[in-house]
Amino acid sequence: MPELPEVDTICWRLREGGHGEPPLVGRTLVSVDVDDDAVLRSGDVAAARGGQVVDVTRRAKWITIHVAPTPTTKRTTAKTASSATAQSTRQSTIRLLVHLVMTGDLHVVPAVPARFVRWRARLDDDAWLVFTDPRRFGHLDVTDDDAPFFAGLGVEPLSDDFAPALLAGARRGRRAVKTALLDQSLVVGLGNIWADESLHVAGLDPRRALADLDDHELVRLHGAIKATLQQAIAEAQTELVWRYGNTAAPSPFRVYDRGGEPCRGCATTLSSTKLAGRTTVWCPRCQPAR
Numbered sequence: 001m002p003e004l005p006e007v008d009t010i011c012w013r014l015r016e017g018g019h020g021e022p023p024l025v026g027r028t029l030v031s032v033d034v035d036d037d038a039v040l041r042s043g044d045v046a047a048a049r050g051g052q053v054v055d056v057t058r059r060a061k062w063i064t065i066h067v068a069p070t071p072t073t074k075r076t077t078a079k080t081a082s083s084a085t086a087q088s089t090r091q092s093t094i095r096l097l098v099h100l101v102m103t104g105d106l107h108v109v110p111a112v113p114a115r116f117v118r119w120r121a122r123l124d125d126d127a128w129l130v131f132t133d134p135r136r137f138g139h140l141d142v143t144d145d146d147a148p149f150f151a152g153l154g155v156e157p158l159s160d161d162f163a164p165a166l167l168a169g170a171r172r173g174r175r176a177v178k179t180a181l182l183d184q185s186l187v188v189g190l191g192n193i194w195a196d197e198s199l200h201v202a203g204l205d206p207r208r209a210l211a212d213l214d215d216h217e218l219v220r221l222h223g224a225i226k227a228t229l230q231q232a233i234a235e236a237q238t239e240l241v242w243r244y245g246n247t248a249a250p251s252p253f254r255v256y257d258r259g260g261e262p263c264r265g266c267a268t269t270l271s272s273t274k275l276a277g278r279t280t281v282w283c284p285r286c287q288p289a290r
Contacts, residue, residue: 043142
């Protein structure tokens with residue numbers, strides 16, 4: 001499942017252009033059509049037709065395409081979309097809320113692909129915005145108010161609101177620290193990949209109870225989450241595929257999906273188990289039980 005770095009990279013690609021694709025921001029949606037009725041959960045795509053894309057943002061694992069109902073007099077660009085003016089414009093936009101779930105993806109392409117297209121938008125330069133999803137779990141909501149969709153979500157781990165004190169406040173019960181990191185009402189965007197990777201960087205056994213971590217360990221974990229996500233985003237913006245989607249390349253991960261293989265740091269055989277129904281991998285030496 002795409003997690004924060006992968007979703008953030010798609011937003012960057014659509015907002016500014018990247019990976020060989022032009023930016024979506026500034027383009028007018030001449031048409032918006034649904035190819036698979038199952039993908040549209042709520043709203044009417046007709047509300048976005050004829051509108052101009054003014055920004056693309058991320059909240060948790062959601063992508064929001066902000067569409068001004070009618071084209072603005074002055075053409076919006078990727079640079080102006082990040083300004084205070086664009087922020088004001090976003091408040092009155094139609095929002096295309098996209099969740100990739102497992103295999104969803106968004107691209108600006110010169111022609112519509114032959115397979116897996118679930119919805120599409122023709123742009124004013126005759127290019128296409130296409131949502132592809134081989135497994136058909138991704139979804140689209142069209143709304144002018146995204147607050148109900150984001151209700152109950154936790155803090156963004158790359159924001160100033162994310163602090164060791166937040167983790168300290170969650171030290172109750174006996175849930176494992178890995179399980180706590182997957183809780184989207186605590187901190188958003190982390191999934192199986194980046195929780196495992198962050199815990200390895202922090203040197204913490206994922207099976208330990210969050211309640212048992214001392215303040216120093218929470219500071220370590222907080223720093224590891226931020227550093228791991230920032231590095232992942234920087235690397236993803238230089239690659240043409242999602243890190244976990246490139247099955248032809250050697251695994252780039254420290255521990256994720258590498259159970260039974262040697263730790264890249266100390267050569268100890270990596271252990272694995274199930275936590276919260278998810279395969280969890282760690283190094284018994286680099287991440288001691290205590």
